[in-house]
Amino acid sequence: MSRNHLPVLIIGGSGVVGAQAAAALRRLHPDLPVTIAGRDLAKAQAVAGRLGLQAVAADLARPDLGLPEAARFGAVIVFVKDDWGHAQAYAQQRGIPHLSVSSGVFEIGIEAARFIHAPQAAPIVLASQWLAGAALFPALDYAKAYRSLDAIHVGVLLDQEDMGGRAALADYERITQAGSATLTLKDGRFAWISGEEAKARYRSVDGVDLPATAYGPLDVLSLATGTDAKNIRFDLAFDVSASRRRGEPFSTETVITLDGVLQSGERRRRRYGIVHPQGQAPLTALGVALATERALGMAGGEALKPGLYFPDSIVEPSYYVARMKEFGAVFSEGRADV
CATH class of the missing domain: 3.30.360.10 (Dihydrodipicolinate Reductase; domain 2)
Known part of the structure; x- marks a missing residue:
């Protein structure tokens, strides 16, 4: 099933938790391709090399994230605070799931506003609960x-x-x-x-x-x-x-x-x-992996339709x-x- 999926892009995937999230996704779905992205390409490549993954350079300050125009991904996960909202817009433009983990309660208005202006674009998962x-x-x-x-x-x-x-x-x-x-x-x-x-x-x-x-x-x-x-x-x-x-x-x-x-x-x-x-890192990584597999339809039901979601609205507690x-x-x- 996962052979048909485009790579999951993990921005901040060379960090402590991001790297473990990539590993958790591969443990749950060994055939799912994952791409590690970060500002420091050498660091991203080093982490990706250890995990047998691909790596790219990414810059959240750019609307195109600094990614090649021909690049194609199946989902975007962001492990750092996106002060511009560019990663969410990137996912919406391509109709692919976006998952974020860094927002406090007082900050989710930014993500909600982008969703409200494009509600049919993509599934947006707000996963900033404690340790996802x-x-x-x-x-x-x-x-x-x-x-x-x-x-x-x-x-x-x-x-x-x-x-x-x-x-x-x-x-x-x-x-x-x-x-x-x-x-x-x-x-x-x-x-x-x-x-x-x-x-x-x-x-x-x-x-x-x-x-x-x-x-x-x-x-x-x-x-x-x-x-x-x-x-x-x-x-x-x-x-x-x-x-x-x-x-x-x-x-x-x-x-x-x-x-x-x-x-x-x-x-x-x-x-x-x-x-x-x-x-904390293994649990955060697992939470992100579980929300991602659900968004892609790899567990718990079909792939998510465009909408605004909390993880608890899409994953069964048990x-x-x-x-x-x-x-x-x-x-x-x-x-x-x-």
Whole structure:
């Protein structure tokens, strides 16, 4: 099936997460061609060579991305912030899927505006949820056990040694510093919080209490539209992971707390933990790969028609969670929160 697909263009594919996304796509679909693109052609070629892929130079500042006029691709994935919107326009002009992972909640108006002006051009997937869905999809899967939800709280820990490359650092600094407030859902109403209200505590998977702050990926929007929860909040701790406190390499952690009425009618507050022992990059790469295979019609249904999508509107949570486990995520499910 994948033999009939044009190459997937990964802009920023020579970075830490982009390279792993290319590898994840090849693991899921060995025959799918992938092209690594970046401003530094030598770096892109080095990464592509290790993975057995092709490489091209690309420049987001140019409307044609600096790509050869005759170049043909089946999808465009962008791992760096596209301040011009040129990659999305490039995909729309060619009628191919576009997937982005770097926007905060306060930034998606740019992508939405380009879609609104060309709604029949191409599938546009906004995949800037935390690690491209690694917290969102488990939360949605766990939520199936509830008849109604009063609250969803997601706490994540990014180890201080696990920032990744320069693009990831730029995204983190922009989202945490450029936005004056963070989106939450409080008593059924969307609310932007800042200052003291945004401060939080994160209880690590080993029980250690750490400082955290409200964070602004797209998860709050996805959870608000995907569940009936009245209160939703997402907090980030940038600290030492439990594994590193044990003297092991860094890991990435997610703690999901759900409070509501189970399908059985019993009221229950539950806490779930998810750890990936290799940090954030493998999960981000997997999330991008799963959204891409769905957009191309290689899993879960036919290729996407033109439209504006979140990953959770096109990928089944149970499938995503199963793939997370296959790719090394460790789940501690159903623990009661004390």
